[in-house]
Amino acid sequence: MPITWTQIFTEKSPLDLHPELIDDKHMALLRVAIWVLLIGTGLFMGILLLGPVRVHQWRIYAATALMTLAASAYFTLRYRGAVPTLRLLAIGSWVLTTVVSFVGEGLRTPILISYPVILVFGGWLLGARACLHFFIASCIAVIGLAVGQQTGFIKPVVPVSPPMMAMAFLIMLAISALLTLYLLRLFQDRYAEMRRLNDELQQSLHIGEQREEELRIAATAFESHEAMMITDAQVKILRVNQAFTECTGYTAEDVLGQSPTLFKSGRHGLDFYHHMWNSIETTGGWQGEIWNRRKNGDIYPVLLSISAVKDEHGAVTHYIGSHFDITEQKHAEAQIRELNTGLEKRVAERTAELENARNSALAADRAKSDFLASMSHEIRTPLNAILGFSQLINMAPDLPEEAKENAQEIGRAGQHLLVLINEVLDLARIEANHIELTFESVPLETLLADCLAMIKPIADKHGIELHSLTGNGHATVVRADYVRLRQVVINLLSNAIKYNRPGGAVTLACKTLGSMVRISVADSGPGIPEHKQIHLFNAFDRMGKEGGTVEGTGIGLVISKRLVEAMGGNIGFKSATGLGSTFWVDLPLSESDMPVQPELPTASTVPEANTPQSARHKVLYVEDNATSLRLMQKIIERWPEMELLGAPTAEHGIEQARRELPALILMDINLPGMDGYEALAVLKADPMTAHIPVIALTANAMKNEKDKALTAGFSAFVTKPIDLASLYDTLRQTLDTLDKQMA
CATH class of the missing domain: 3.30.565.10 (Histidine kinase-like ATPase, C-terminal domain)
Structure with missing residues (x-):
């Protein structure tokens, strides 16, 4: 496409675009010639400007032309590609010409010939914009020189009139500028075409190098131990290597001209091959696992890689395929899967064993807890009678000294047994991390x-x-x-x-x-x-x-x-x-600066039998153990403000509670049939008995049992063996609360 005039003024300078304009091979000879011309011109100009001898007109013209040509040639050869330096030297030459024209009367006419020469060479080397600048500056200089001569400010050159001289030089400058622009456009058009052809040639060479590299790699691969196959664009086999024959059993004579469909195993559907060729067409290749068939009919897995070879126009010329037999790898994977399956099975079995062991341990722990709770209950129930009656005997006013000592010994033995039970339970809780x-x-x-x-x-x-x-x-x-x-x-x-x-x-x-x-x-x-x-x-x-x-x-x-x-x-x-x-x-040490002293339990004084009371409160005791019931009867008899009612089962206790409406109920937890928790639920659900406080009284001293009882709704929790002072405090506190509510 031709270069437009606008592009000429916007393009870079020719020396920027084409530094190869001057061949380096002749640079040495040209430099010698240029320096000879420059030195000769300098000597001549010195004699001309300073010497008294007036030189003939033709010599002046010759010296000026020689100097201009030498300077232009030097700029072209010495500073090619160095645009800023060349621009500086060109401007310097123009300034020198202008100065000589104004001060050198005899040199004015011949020196002005340098303007067109500088304009042509400078514009051609520096570009259209430089040509335009030189043209405008030269026109201004010539017009100024003519005005100066016409007004007498500058001595005119005889016999040429200043206006005629200015007109002649302006026409010469215009012709030089047009010539420069024409040369620039012609040069740029031709070089643009050359550049396009050169780019196409470089691209073709690059594609050729790529194809050579691909063919070199393919040739190297053909000598490897990997099975290789080359087909044409119609997917007809052109060549196979020895590794291909060893892998498939087919020789080169068997497969040349054949389609690779010869190796199909029948294990892949049309969708598989459609996806494969779609990948080759869009990305230029495909890689994956495929099942092929050998010449003897055996089906085997391969890792197949297909690459498309294209020419400079993008058209496919060949397909190169390589495949690697992965039969051993598949066998290894199958063995790994089998091992993993076996390992997973063993892990599952081991996990089941550990789960069973855990469940067994939990069951053993529950059995141990149940045993301790049962032991605590079974031992504390008779121990309740032993310690309770021993306390009652010690309180008898007219008891013989020997009988009192015997009762105290019974109490000490019972207390020792109670300590033993408590320590065993404590140890069990600690070992089970339940403390x-x-x-x-x-x-x-x-x-x-x-x-x-x-x-x-x-x-x-x-x-x-x-x-x-x-x-x-x-x-x-x-x-x-x-x-x-x-x-x-x-x-x-x-x-x-x-x-x-x-x-x-x-x-x-x-x-x-x-x-x-x-x-x-x-x-x-x-x-x-x-x-x-x-x-x-x-x-x-x-x-x-x-x-x-x-x-x-x-x-x-x-x-x-x-x-x-x-x-x-x-x-x-x-x-x-x-x-x-x-x-x-x-x-x-504690980090607290203000320690909180806990409220210490204090022993209550058990009132004597003659303590006066203003009213009697009915206390219902639901207890299946006759000894414990009799003990409670003896204890309550010492407190005249209370009257004890007994019931052997939860069912009897509920009926008696509805009939008698006692002030409070003492409820044993482990009752035959309906237990204490179920009885509590029935009492709380009945509007007639829902307001009656129920105190749990049990031989199970485990802490979780106490928490369970209080959560269920019992007002208090008392353990066997009964401590009379503690029992009295609990009953008295509950009854006092009732009295305040009724007041």
Whole structure:
């Protein structure tokens, strides 16, 4: 497409577009010639401007033309491609010509010939815009020179008149400018065509190189161990390699000119092949797994790759296919799948075994819990009668001393049995992680004083002196469960008393160790032999004291250790034969600055039989055990403000409650037929009895049973064996609440 006049003025300069205009091969000779011309011209111009001799007119013209040609040739050859430098030199030549024209009277006419020459060469080398600038500047210079001569400011050249000279030079400049633009357009048109042809040639060469590279790769691949096949554009086989023959069983003579459909296995449908060829047409290739058939009829899997070879016009000329036999890989995958299936089966079986073991463990844990609950109930029920009647006997006013001592012995034995039951239940809860702790800020001085007060009667009975080193003048507070920590300290003090020597001493001390507090209990007993110390925290191991007079279960220290560790502390000891033992407990200090002292339980005084009361409240006791019912009858007889009604079953109890409307109901949980929970639901659903408070009374002392009872709606929870003071407090508090509501 021809270059437009607009494009001529917007294109870059020819030296920018075509730096190859001058061949480097002749550059050395041209430079020598240029420098000779420049030096000669310079000498001539110096003599002309400075010398007194007037040179003939033709010599001036020759020198001017020679200088202009030499300068133009130098600019062209020396600064080709360096457009800024060439522009500077061209402008400098134009300025020099203009100066000489104005000051050199005799050189004015010949030097002005340089304007057209600079315009043509500068415009051709620097572009159309440079030509236009030179043209305008030269026209202004010529017009200014003519005006100066006409006005006499500049001496005119005789005999040519200034207007005629200016007109001649302006016409010459216009012709030179048009000639320059024509040369530029002609040159650009021709070079654009050459550039287009060159681009097409380069593209063809590039495509040819690509095809050569593809053919080279294909030729290299044909020598490899991978099966290769080349077809024409009509998908007719042109060539196969030796690896193809070894893989398929077909020789080159068998397949030349044939279609690759010869290898179809019949396992793939039309959709499969349609997708394959669609991928080849759109992306130029396809790769995937396919099942082929060998010459002997065997079907085998291959990893097939097909590539389309195209010419410079994008037309497909060949297809190159390579395939790799993956039979062994498929066998390995099948084995892996089989192993995975077997592994999954074994994992499932193992998971089922673990689940069964877990279920068995849970069942065993439930059975253990049920057994403990049953044992607690079965032992506490008769123990309730033993301790209850022993308390009633001790309260008899005219009881002989011997009978009172016997009753006290019965009570002590019953209490020991109760402690044993409670410790066994505690140990079971701890081992099952069912122990629940209530953490609070515990003031140690208060707790330790409480422990000393509780243990002092036992120490006095055994003749043991108690010493306390806990009063250090400031309140030490630890974060622990108050009740459980008191249980631990009492256990340590009790052991120190029981296993001490006659007339010995026990020292309770407390001191701060960094962020911990150490509570220590030291005794002056015989000490623990070193070979027995490793068994000290084993359950039910009393280290040879089983046949002695000291009562114990052998699990108190085990429980203490578990409780202390659950509260974030440590327990330890040191002992030496003949020097006594020291047991210590380390617990973390509390972060609270204002410890909350828990409300300690206080024993209520059981009123005597002659306590005056203003009214009698009916108390209904639903109990299937006749002994327990008789015991409760004897207890209530001591409190004249209460009248006891008995019922052996839940059904009888509900009927009697509707008939008598008692002030409160004591309900045993484990009743034959309808149990205590079901009876409670019936009573709460009946408008006649819904307001009556029901207190649970059971031999099941498990904490979860208490939580369950209170959640179900029981007003309170009392465990067997009955403590008379505690029972009276519960009954009195409930009745007082009723009296306030009725007032």
